[in-house]
Amino acid sequence: MSTYVILMKLTEQGIKDIKNAPQRVKKVSQALEAAGGKVLAFYVVMGDYDYVAVAEAPGDEVAMAQLLGMAKMGTVRTTTLKAFTLEEFSQVLEKLP
Numbered sequence: 598m599s600t601y602v603i604l605m606k607l608t609e610q611g612i613k614d615i616k617n618a619p620q621r622v623k624k625v626s627q628a629l630e631a632a633g634g635k636v637l638a639f640y641v642v643m644g645d646y647d648y649v650a651v652a653e654a655p656g657d658e659v660a661m662a663q664l665l666g667m668a669k670m671g672t673v674r675t676t677t678l679k680a681f682t683l684e685e686f687s688q689v690l691e692k693l694p
Contacts, residue, residue, distance in 0.1 A: 598634070598653040600680040601660055605648040611672030618672075622648075625667050632659050648673065651680075 611618070626636045634654035642649050654660040657679070664675055681689070 599656060599660065601652050601654065602678040602680050603650040603652060604646045604676040605673040607647045608672055608674060614672060621670065621672060628666060629654065629663050632663060634659060
């Protein structure tokens with residue numbers, strides 16, 4: 598499984614419909630689980646972003662499809678970071694010449 602850190606900013610539409618945000622988060626989480634992934638953590642934050650999530654997906658293609666589906670709703674814009682554990686990072690370093 599690949600891990601992703603997803604930074605989200607509400608759109609104007611997302612702000613107007615903020616009371617339904619918890620239901621949208623649940624819907625997106627269920628869709629990711631149906632695709633073989635999982636939301637590991639979800640936070641509402643203050644600052645440059647409105648939400649931060651950490652999620653797992655079977656691969657980049659699944660992650661991209663889920664992110665595009667979320668963007669299609671029109672309520673958030675995302676910045677996604679692929680994350681590597683320290684163990685995964687160490688394995689990459691072992692391959693260096």
